[in-house]
Amino acid sequence: MDSTRRMKDVTPDSVRKFLLTRYSEPITAMQLYLTELPDDFDFLLTGVIDSFGILEMISAIEDEFRIRLDLALLDAEDITRIGPLARYIAESANSR
Numbered sequence: 001m002d003s004t005r006r007m008k009d010v011t012p013d014s015v016r017k018f019l020l021t022r023y024s025e026p027i028t029a030m031q032l033y034l035t036e037l038p039d040d041f042d043f044l045l046t047g048v049i050d051s052f053g054i055l056e057m058i059s060a061i062e063d064e065f066r067i068r069l070d071l072a073l074l075d076a077e078d079i080t081r082i083g084p085l086a087r088y089i090a091e092s093a094n095s096r
Helices: 012-022 024-029 051-065 082-094
Strands: none
Touching: 012 024, 012 051, 012 082, 024 082
């Protein structure tokens, strides 16, 4: 029953796509290609988001994928890196 309540498949790719769509303007303004961002692309260090933006980003992820994240289980520097963050979110969502 739990899997039928989940509205969206949460995979690293779906999380990555959500984040890239949400932040496409500032990323493309840096003349970067969304499809070519490396796994270690850091939203905070590149200036896409600021420290308050981290909270907004996590909230948007939780709303989009209908999950609650325990960020204490994720390395602090990985919270803003697209690859590790996307994998963590997918693992968290699929372990419930």
